[in-house]
Amino acid sequence: MTAFRDEFQRSPLACFRANGVFTQAFDALRDALDEQQRAVGEQPTPWLTRYGKGGPDYPEYRSVCLAQHCLDVGFIAALILVIQWCRGDLRDHGIGPDDEAAMVALLKRLLALAMAHDGDKYVGGKSRSPDETDVAAVYRELNIETWTGMSLKTLQALVDRIERRGLSAAVLHGRISGADGLIADAVHLADNALSKAARAEAEQTADPDQAFLDALRIGLKNNLRLDLGRWEMRRFRHNPAVLYWLRDALLDKIADQCGFPPWVLTLNGDELAVSIPADLDLRDVGYALLERLDEPYATFRVNPNDGYTNLQDVADPEDLLEALHNGDRHGLLLRIARTDISAALPWLVQWIAQHGVLAINETPTGESLLQVLNFRTFQADDWSCPVTRALGIAMVLKAGVRSPNKELPVRFELLMQALEQRNLKSLEALEADWTERNPHTRISQAALQVAADLDDPGDFEALLANVMHGAFGDRYAHRPDPGSTWIVADLLRQVGLETDDQVVSTPYASHPKGGTCLACSQPTQDIYKATESTVPGIKGTAFSNRIGHVKDIFSEKAGTTYICPACVKGLGLLGNLMQSAGRPLVLKDENLVNVGFSIQSRILPTAAARTHGLQLLGKDRFGTKRLEQRLNLTPWHVNYSDTAVLYVERVKDGLAEAIDLHLRTAETAMWNGNAVQLFRGRQHVTRGIYYSELVPPVVAALIQDLTLPDQPACTIAPGCLDALVQRLDILNDLIRRKDNNKLTVINDLAWAGWWPLAWMRLLNPEDRFFTDERLRRAKQEFPMTEDTLLGQLGSYAANIQRMPWGGIRASGNLLGLSFDTALDVFMESLAGDREEADGMAAIQRRLYDYLYRRGELQDYGHPRDLDARCQTFARCAWEVFRRHAQEDGDLSGKTRRYLRAAYISYFLEAAEAKQAARKDDSNPKTTPLTEAADND
Numbered sequence: 001m002t003a004f005r006d007e008f009q010r011s012p013l014a015c016f017r018a019n020g021v022f023t024q025a026f027d028a029l030r031d032a033l034d035e036q037q038r039a040v041g042e043q044p045t046p047w048l049t050r051y052g053k054g055g056p057d058y059p060e061y062r063s064v065c066l067a068q069h070c071l072d073v074g075f076i077a078a079l080i081l082v083i084q085w086c087r088g089d090l091r092d093h094g095i096g097p098d099d100e101a102a103m104v105a106l107l108k109r110l111l112a113l114a115m116a117h118d119g120d121k122y123v124g125g126k127s128r129s130p131d132e133t134d135v136a137a138v139y140r141e142l143n144i145e146t147w148t149g150m151s152l153k154t155l156q157a158l159v160d161r162i163e164r165r166g167l168s169a170a171v172l173h174g175r176i177s178g179a180d181g182l183i184a185d186a187v188h189l190a191d192n193a194l195s196k197a198a199r200a201e202a203e204q205t206a207d208p209d210q211a212f213l214d215a216l217r218i219g220l221k222n223n224l225r226l227d228l229g230r231w232e233m234r235r236f237r238h239n240p241a242v243l244y245w246l247r248d249a250l251l252d253k254i255a256d257q258c259g260f261p262p263w264v265l266t267l268n269g270d271e272l273a274v275s276i277p278a279d280l281d282l283r284d285v286g287y288a289l290l291e292r293l294d295e296p297y298a299t300f301r302v303n304p305n306d307g308y309t310n311l312q313d314v315a316d317p318e319d320l321l322e323a324l325h326n327g328d329r330h331g332l333l334l335r336i337a338r339t340d341i342s343a344a345l346p347w348l349v350q351w352i353a354q355h356g357v358l359a360i361n362e363t364p365t366g367e368s369l370l371q372v373l374n375f376r377t378f379q380a381d382d383w384s385c386p387v388t389r390a391l392g393i394a395m396v397l398k399a400g401v402r403s404p405n406k407e408l409p410v411r412f413e414l415l416m417q418a419l420e421q422r423n424l425k426s427l428e429a430l431e432a433d434w435t436e437r438n439p440h441t442r443i444s445q446a447a448l449q450v451a452a453d454l455d456d457p458g459d460f461e462a463l464l465a466n467v468m469h470g471a472f473g474d475r476y477a478h479r480p481d482p483g484s485t486w487i488v489a490d491l492l493r494q495v496g497l498e499t500d501d502q503v504v505s506t507p508y509a510s511h512p513k514g515g516t517c518l519a520c521s522q523p524t525q526d527i528y529k530a531t532e533s534t535v536p537g538i539k540g541t542a543f544s545n546r547i548g549h550v551k552d553i554f555s556e557k558a559g560t561t562y563i564c565p566a567c568v569k570g571l572g573l574l575g576n577l578m579q580s581a582g583r584p585l586v587l588k589d590e591n592l593v594n595v596g597f598s599i600q601s602r603i604l605p606t607a608a609a610r611t612h613g614l615q616l617l618g619k620d621r622f623g624t625k626r627l628e629q630r631l632n633l634t635p636w637h638v639n640y641s642d643t644a645v646l647y648v649e650r651v652k653d654g655l656a657e658a659i660d661l662h663l664r665t666a667e668t669a670m671w672n673g674n675a676v677q678l679f680r681g682r683q684h685v686t687r688g689i690y691y692s693e694l695v696p697p698v699v700a701a702l703i704q705d706l707t708l709p710d711q712p713a714c715t716i717a718p719g720c721l722d723a724l725v726q727r728l729d730i731l732n733d734l735i736r737r738k739d740n741n742k743l744t745v746i747n748d749l750a751w752a753g754w755w756p757l758a759w760m761r762l763l764n765p766e767d768r769f770f771t772d773e774r775l776r777r778a779k780q781e782f783p784m785t786e787d788t789l790l791g792q793l794g795s796y797a798a799n800i801q802r803m804p805w806g807g808i809r810a811s812g813n814l815l816g817l818s819f820d821t822a823l824d825v826f827m828e829s830l831a832g833d834r835e836e837a838d839g840m841a842a843i844q845r846r847l848y849d850y851l852y853r854r855g856e857l858q859d860y861g862h863p864r865d866l867d868a869r870c871q872t873f874a875r876c877a878w879e880v881f882r883r884h885a886q887e888d889g890d891l892s893g894k895t896r897r898y899l900r901a902a903y904i905s906y907f908l909e910a911a912e913a914k915q916a917a918r919k920d921d922s923n924p925k926t927t928p929l930t931e932a933a934d935n936d
Contacts, residue, residue, distance in 0.1 A: 005259035012260035025107035028147040063717040065673040074114030076190035093179040110183040230278040241574035293484035298323040302332035309398040315477035324380035331371040337438030389451035404439035483569030517564040524564035635673040663728040670721040688715035701750040753784035759901035794906025796873040803911035822877035843874035
């Protein structure tokens with residue numbers, strides 16, 4: 001593999017970096033896909049809702065959306081072409097290794113072909129070989145000519161070549177250039193290898209990723225005379241933050257050995273799958289990962305209750321500055337005791353007036369210690385800012401102090417000695433009674449005053465180093481982390497490599513000198529102390545361990561909590577990543593749900609990405625810029641990025657919370673095109689794109705028709721995701737309403753479809769929740785088998801009864817007049833054992849009489865066929881009631897209410913349509929009523 005790397009005349013890796021030839025070409029495709037999605041609007045394009053693999057025609061295959069499949073084909077084919085280009089194999093086609101512009105143009109054509117090669121699936125319908133109409137649809141809607149310069153005729157010829165349609169197609173569409181022939185062959189190889197992998201998975205004959213690698217190697221060797229050696233799949237399971245760092249270590253080692261990216265790299269929740277050269281020594285990867293995990297990370301934590309301050313990896317002023325930069329909640333370092341507010345506030349106001357970098361919180365919160373300073377312009381970049389200097393002093397004076405009244409006087413002495421050595425009288429400038437105040441108040445005032453007087457960064461660092469040495473020496477300096485060693489040993493054992501670092505132990509078996517880990521249940525004797533732990537937000541009495549258990553303390557010694565070094569390190573990394581992305585990690589009494597989120601990381605991370613390379617999804621719904629935010633989730637943005645994605649969800653018990661959780665994750669799956677899983681214990685291999693073990697029974701009954709058969713729990717395919725989101729959206733809005741009927745309606749949706757929503761709409765006609773659009777969506781997502789017959793009944797009613805003034809807000813008696821009349825006669829007929837024909841005749845007579853007497857007849861006079869229309873309505877009404885009657889002939893109260901509400905919806909819809917037609921009718925001799933009669 002190393003010898004093959006030496007054949008490259010330029011680095012293939014550079015092609016996939018920022019501004020590389022591939023990224024330049026891919027940006028054009030990404031812009032085209034974005035433009036198409038913006039034209040469509042809030043609903044996802046066919047690229048996200050159609051199948052690339054799987055679907056109704058191939059239920060044995062795992063479902064993959066069309067965008068994901070085409071982009072996979074595009075990347076693999078592009079990598080094949082890039083390897084040829086970097087070896088100089090394209091010179092015969094006029095593209096040398098230094099001709100970047102020509103290579104970018106060729107890669108654009110390749111990506112366009114990758115998107116068009118399954119044009120039949122984009123258009124929809126049964127899978128088949130794409131024809132000219134299919135290819136033309138992709139060509140037109142992605143505006144391919146604009147960003148590739150390729151004609152439709154050429155694109156069709158290339159698709160025909162991929163489909164191996166033979167000479168007749170080539171003659172028909174014209175001659176293909178040699179370079180275009182190469183991109184067609186690369187796309188064909190990639191598509192063929194992916195198809196073999198999918199077939200192997202469906203038949204359960206081999207690992208699908210390994211089958212892909214083997215098929216690709218054979219295809220490259222036979223067709224392009226490229227022997228890339230044997231590649232093997234490896235899978236690792238661990239904390240997502242650990243896998244985030246492992247991904248980088250693997251990518252670097254693979255790049256060093258073979259010179260180009262791995263063919264497969266999937267970061268899927270708690271699993272990382274990667275293809276590696278067969279001769280790659282994973283122990284070297286482990287050593288590299290150990291260096292990364294054990295790299296110092298200076299930070300601080302302050303207990304908001306008692307002010308106890310803990311430092312991590314801090315040995316000198318430079319580390320202290322880094323800790324300020326990495327940490328958060330800086331205001332907790334400079335707080336004033338409530339009892340000292342009135343005395344210290346004038347001094348603080350004067351300090352702020354002189355330096356202009358702080359503000360006073362108008363309504364300080366808390367109990368005994370108040371954060372009265374507001375850091376609006378604070379940046380911890382260097383010691384030039386007086387606030388930064390004040391925070392540094394406060395951190396040093398507070399670090400490790402458990403008893404302020406006993407220990408802080410010693411720290412003050414150290415500070416005063418350091419000041420005297422420099423002939424500084426800063427503390428003498430404070431009020432005469434400041435030494436009698438609360439220790440935390442004295443620290444805040446002393447730190448601010450010294451920071452104001454000592455503005456030379458060099459002198460300040462010398463002062464700080466002096467105080468740090470006397471206060472805690474090297475207590476907080478970085479030391480080798482046993483947790484990192486445990487993590488690396490565990491990862492290597494997962495791929496069959498023996499290590500001497502740790503003996504495999506049995507979970508839940510207590511350590512002979514301790515207990516079991518609070519987080520992972522492994523035996524350990526390390527005691528968890530909340531105030532000193534680098535893991536944020538854990539309570540000692542309960543903790544969600546990310547495998548679905550909310551655990552109490554597992555320990556033989558009552559009142560003692562244990563946590564192993566590996567979990568301290570892993571959860572600390574997770575907390576640091578989340579904090580850098582703007583969301584603190586809080587693992588308390590809530591149930592933290594594992595969400596597997598499949599990300600195909602195709603472009604190698606850059607140095608910048610390793611520092612700020614995390615995109616968080618989860619708790620927050622899409623905001624005001626809905627479409628732009630959703631675009632960021634699409635596979636053409638997420639998959640081809642050097643930013644890792646971590647999906648973090650936290651949910652409490654309750655139906656409303658569960659529905660909201662599933663709505664958010666289903667929306668993410670629909671727009672991302674990758675598999676999203678909600679699971680209690682372990683991720684699963686399923687054929688769907690959305691999987692959940694946490695669906696409440698009432699919701700499961702409402703989405704049963706969308707789930708894949710013979711699959712565990714709730715498994716949804718891409719084509720059903722839109723319907724799932726629509727249903728969950730209706731349920732989410734419904735459950736959050738302040739209405740006593742909401743739970744009744746949700747439970748009844750399973751057997752009565754959308755009719756209960758129509759009934760709820762009648763009860764609340766002024767409620768903006770019940771829009772015509774929402775009811776239309778409800779009819780679509782919760783249809784009833786009797787909707788056709790009931791719709792006819794509403795249409796027949798519109799032929800005989802006037803449209804009630806005010807629509808849905810009209811009197812309930814008027815809205816249901818025809819229905820109520822027919823139902824009364826039906827019930828009387830059943831009670832009197834009347835024949836069916838006599839019953840329908842009675843409905844006809846009473847209906848005519850009621851409508852005539854009340855003046856509710858259609859206002860077109862009395863046409864001769866009005867009796868016939870009433871008779872038609874009567875026959876239809878009798879059939880509706882008969883179908884829903886119980887064995888004794890009676891209709892339950894719920895059935896009557898729901899039938900009536902659905903009938904009214906159809907009646908109003910038909911009556912409004914008639915009014916609109918009457919206004920638009922240009923022929924005065926013809927009325928809508930007579931037209932309807934003719935049509936009847």
